[in-house]
Amino acid sequence: MQAAALRRAFYIAGLAIAMLAPVCASAQDTTGDPAAGETVFRKCMACHRVGPDARNAAGPELNGIVGRQAGSLADFNYSPAMKDSGITWDAESLSSFLEAPRQFVQGTRMAFAGLPDAQERANVIAYLSQFDAEGNTTAPAQ
Numbered sequence: 001m002q003a004a005a006l007r008r009a010f011y012i013a014g015l016a017i018a019m020l021a022p023v024c025a026s027a028q029d030t031t032g033d034p035a036a037g038e039t040v041f042r043k044c045m046a047c048h049r050v051g052p053d054a055r056n057a058a059g060p061e062l063n064g065i066v067g068r069q070a071g072s073l074a075d076f077n078y079s080p081a082m083k084d085s086g087i088t089w090d091a092e093s094l095s096s097f098l099e100a101p102r103q104f105v106q107g108t109r110m111a112f113a114g115l116p117d118a119q120e121r122a123n124v125i126a127y128l129s130q131f132d133a134e135g136n137t138t139a140p141a142q
């Protein structure tokens, strides 16, 4: 009897949390979905790679990009604008950059129009944030 009441209380508390969580998240910022972000990343793959075998291409490889200093790969030929931007990439600066690259880093060589959709930006950032500097994913094994 008591156990059942307790279970019900937990159930209701769980429901309340489940219902509130998305509200809280959207009030602050958009929560990204890494799986959906993998699809968005196809737009970047003309120039960028991530993962253990990632190499620089037209754009720098993006392993460990969240927390990385902008323009900091020694073996990539960045624009002076990117090198001197003083940015350390986090979710916020990445989102601003990806929304309008040439406005956020004036003089960047990244020839990409941008992702106007905030959800797409959040998704691709969530996808990229899974890769550490060596390109290994920190996501739990499937």
Ligand code: HEC
Binding pocket: 040, 041, 043, 044, 045, 046, 047, 048, 058, 059, 060, 062, 065, 069, 070, 071, 072, 073, 077, 078, 079, 080, 081, 082, 083, 089, 094, 098, 107, 108, 109, 110, 111, 112, 115, 124
């Ligand atoms: C047409 C090629 C191209 C496409 C498409 C492209 N990029 Fe880039 N990206 C570049 C180049 C070139 C640079 C270096 C810019 C510079 O030095 O000014 C760059 C730089 C970056 C940086 C900064 C890297 C660093 O080391 O500081 C990030 C982050 C980035 N791109 C993310 C993306 C994402 C995410 C997408 C897809 C939504 C994308 N890019 C699409 C060419 C591209």
